[in-house]
Amino acid sequence: MGIRHLYTHLSPYAQPETFPRVSITPIYIDGPALCHHIYHHLFSSVSTSGNAFETSISYSVLGDAYGSYLTRLERAGFEIKKIFFDAALPSSKLPTRLSRLDDNLGKLTRYRSLNPTLRAGCASHITSPSTFFTGSRRQFHARTQHLSAPPFIVAAVLSYLAAHAVYSQVTETVPGEADSFLGAAAVRYGGIVLTGDSDLLVFSGGEHDWGVVMLQDLTFTDSGANARVFRARVIEQMLKFPMLDIAYQTSLDGQASFSSILTRLERVQERRRQGVGQSDIPEEFKKEYHLPTEQQRGRVLEEPRIGELLFQREKGIKTGRRMFLPFLNEDSQRSPAWDIGAEVRRLAYSILFENEGEVKEIYRRGQRITESVVECYSQEETKERISSLELLVAQYPSSWWAVLVLFNIVDSAKERGQKPNSGAELAAVAKTLLPKDITPPERTRQKWTWPLVQLFAMSQAGWYSLLLLREVLVYCEAKTTVERGMATAAALRKGLKLLPDVLRLFDTQQFLAVFENTEMEEKELAKIALARFWAVDADEAAEEEHEDQEDKNGNGKRPSDEEEWAAAETKKGKKQKKKKQQEKMVVDSNPFAALGMM
Secondary structure (H helix, E strand, C coil): CCCCCHHHHHHHHCEEEEECCCCCEEEEEEHHHHHHHHHHHHHHHCCCCCCCCCCCCCHHHHHHHHHHHHHHHHHCCEEEEEEEECCCCCHHHHHHHHHHHHHHHHHHHHHHHHCCCCCCCCCCCCCCHHHCCCCCCCCCCCCCCCCCCCCCHHHHHHHHHHCCCCHHHCEEECCCCHHHHHHHHHHHHCEEEEECCHHHHCCCCCCCCEEEEEHHHEEECCCCEEEEEECHHHHHHHHCCCHHHHHHHHHHCCCCCHHHHHHHHHHHHHHHHCCCCCCCCCHHHHHCCCCCCCCCCCCCCCCHHHHHHHHHHHCCCCCCCEEECCCCCCCCCCCCHHHCCHHHHHHHHHHHCCCCCEEEEEEEECCEEEEEEEECCCHHHHHHHHHHHHHHHHHCCCCHHHHHHHHHHHHHHHHCCCCCCCHHHHHHHHHHHCCCCCCCCCCCCCCCCHHHHHHHHHHHHHHHHHHHHHHHHHHHHHCCCCCCCCCCCHHHHHHHCCCCCHHHCCCHHHHHHHHHCCCHHHHHHHHHHHHHHHHHHHHHHHHHHHHHHHHHCCCCCCCCHHHHHHHHHHHHHHHHHHHHHHHHHHHHHCCCHHHHCC
16 A cells, blocks of 8 residues: 655665566566556546546446556566565555545545436447557546546456466465565565565575566566566665665655755764664564565455454454455435345355354445444254255255345335336346446446446445455365354355456446347346335235225224224234235245345
C-alpha cells in the first residue's frame, strides 16, 4: 500500500535503463498491482462515453490484456520467475483497508446521488485485448473513474493464470503480504521487481544485482522496454543512509520535504555514533520489512480475500476473525446485496472453523462500512445444510447454483415485504450464471436502471458466496481432514466444481443483452423462483379471506375485547401452524429452502 511520498522522494535517484540487455533479466511481478494497472489502462483507452456500468471493462478482456502484458515483458528480455498474489494482509493495514472501503462507498454514494436516473450512452468496446500492449501503442490520458473497479478483477486474473500452461507454473498465492516475498526473491536471486507499491523500495541487501521498477515507470518500445530502476545499493551509497531509516523517517511526516528528512537522519546517525538511539525504529515497523524464509509453493487460490480467511484457519485464530467481502457497485440506497448468499457463507465458516466461534463480515450496510457478526452453525445444523444442498444438486444437476441464487433473491424480497423481480429479470440472472458464448451487441434495447444495478450486484454476491464454499471444501480436502459436519460432502464438492469461472461471468453489456436472448431453460428457472415466492402468500390470503367471511356470517354482535384478543391469538396460532406446513412443502419441493427460512 506504500509509504506516502517515498516514491517521490527517491525518484531522482532512479536510473533509466533499456531492455533487453545482453542476458535475460529475471523479473518478479506484483500480481494484484499489475491487475489494477492494466484495468486503468484499458479503462482510459475507451473513447466512448456512457454511464459507469456501460463503460466497465469485462473480466474476459482484462484476462486477455494481462496475458498481452506478460508476453510483451518476455519479448523485452525479461524471464518471468514469479507472479505473487497476497493471501493475507497484516493487522497494521486494517485502518488503510477500511479507509479505502470508505472511499469506494463515498464514490458510490456521490454517483448515486448525482445520477438518480442512469443516462444511457455507448458501451465500452476494446478490440483485440490479447494484443493490447504493443511498442507503438499511444499513451492514453487517465479518465475519471466515477466508481471503484469491478470487485473480481484480481480473481479473474488469477483464474486466467491458473488455466495458462506456462504462467500457472510461476503464479503463487503467498501466506501473507506479497511485498516481502517479492523483495526476498529479488534479494536472494537478483533481477527486477515490478510493482506499484513503494513499500518495495524499502528492502535492501543481498549479493546479487537487483532493483525495483514501478509500473508507471515502464514503457514498451518496438525493440523492448524502457524503465527507471530503483537500486537500493546505489541509492544507499548516494544518500549515505539505510533504506529502512529513510522509509521510517518519511512515514513519520508525509508532508516533510526530503531535505528536512535527510537533516533529521543526520541527527539520528550522530546519536547512534554517540551510543544512543540504537533502537529508534520500532520493531513493529521493522517487522513489516523482514524477508520471509523460502516456503513450499502454495495452491493458486481463486480469490485473495478467501485466501485471507483460509490463512486465519491455518494460523488457528479463534477470535477476531474477519472476512472482507469484495466491494460491490450496487444501489447504495437499498439493502446490501451481500444479504444474498449469507447462509451459504455461514455454512462455509462453520465447516472451516469446525462449528466454533464467529466471523465478522465487513461490507456496506446503509451509508457505512460495518462489521456484521456471523455465528457458526452447530455440528448438527451444518450436516443438515450440507444435506439440503446436496439434494438441490441432485434435483438441478446442471443449474443448481443459479436456482439457489434465484431463490435467495426472491426470499430476500419476501422478507422485506417487496414485490419480486419480473420473470424477465430473473431469467437474465439465470442466464448470467449459466453462461454461454454469446457476443453482446454494441447497443441493446434494455438500459441500465438502479434496480437492475442492484439485481446485478445480488447475482455477484450469490456467486461469490458459493465460490467461498467451494474453496473452503477444497482446502479441507487438501488438508486430508474431515471437518465435523462435512463427512458426506462429496456430492456437494462435485456440484461446486460446476460453478462457472468468473472470466465468463458478469460482463455488464452481456447482462443487458441476455434480456433479448433468454432461452427456455432460464425462463423455466425464473418461473420456479416466482412460484416459490407466490406460493405461501396465495395460501395465506385465501385463509384470511375465508376467516373474514366466517366473521361476517356470525350473529352480528360486536365481540368483546377479550373475545377479539382470543380470536386474534387463535388466528395467529393457525397462521404459524400453516406456515410451518407450507415451509415443509417448500422444502420437499426445494431442498435448500431451509436456508432461506432461517
